[in-house]
Amino acid sequence: MKNSNILKITHIDYSILALVRQTPMSGYGIRMVFQKTALGNYSGSPGTIYPALKRLEKIGVIEKKKHSNPKKQFLFAITKTGIEVLKKWLMRPISAQDVTKNLTIIILRFAFMDGSLTQRQKRNFLVSFRIAVKNYIVALEEYYVKESKRMPLSGRQAFEYGIESYKTTLKWIQKTISS
Amino acid sequence: MKNSNILKITHIDYSILALVRQTPMSGYGIRMVFQKTALGNYSGSPGTIYPALKRLEKIGVIEKKKHSNPKKQFLFAITKTGIEVLKKWLMRPISAQDVTKNLTIIILRFAFMDGSLTQRQKRNFLVSFRIAVKNYIVALEEYYVKESKRMPLSGRQAFEYGIESYKTTLKWIQKTISS
DNA sequence: GTCGACATGTAAATTGTTACATGATTTA
């Protein structure tokens, strides 16, 4: 059962979609933003951006618009359906997987929320993020209690780093909720 | 210019190599370790582990050994060249790239150092890690001073999260050096 | 005797990055 006709939107695609929601941009302009800001740590190389733009245009979430200066390249702008698709991505429930494997994506989503989500929706996102992180910290600490004796010192210290990192995340969530 | 004859050792390969250095293990045993400990967040699925073991055996850094119980599967053990290869990986200089894109790999390397590196080598590693992280924090803060006005609130907050994360890393390095 | 743990493997898909290729336009 291959979903060969369903075009999946990848994380990079969503990042680009979120970007052109803020300001319509040319492919080259998008590349420059990715390069200058290390946006989500994606490369911003042509091989990353242009195929993504093609995918996004194909499914109708962005469209080409003429630049006010007719000499310049056309710009990509988000469509109405694009706005809906973007919102859905931003509001997607946070899974346990997201917390362990895609933490940077969660943060990236948060970074793009202003202008697309309401204050209330942002808050809901942070609250469920907080629950997921809390749960994961508990799991990590339980594992640590059981297994730390069997670890070499450096292994133990590395594990402690993991726990401290997530505690920092938790503090940030807390601070951001109450701001 | 394709290096089609040079077999590259990937991060997963090194993780497995480091694991069998501690105790010889069967492929299945390795899978179970990856699944139970979320080692470096790799999946531990057959498609990940068995091809990696083949690569490692092919280049002679691990070898099959008979289990003491002849009914059981053979085990993979590290070879002498394997030990050298592992040490080289563990002591590899830390690049700026590593800090921004492969932080978890750096921590994973540290986790495996006991038993392979001397106290002095571990310390050197942490010291150069500290320098790289400090530099990156400075770069992040400089960027923030320049660009934060142009960011929406949530973008600013997400960026602050990044800075705080790296500060946590720095604190951990500091604590671990002086322990 | 069947169910779960033990055990190994491959093919295809996923998601990107690197490197190559090309050309227009501005600026010094």
Next chain:
DNA sequence: TAAATCATGTAACAATTTACATGTCGAC
């Protein structure tokens, strides 16, 4: 007029995951 910047694109590679496929062995 040469160099830098603007601009777009594809092919090949890389690293890993998912899903499929298969079989043994011990316990209940």
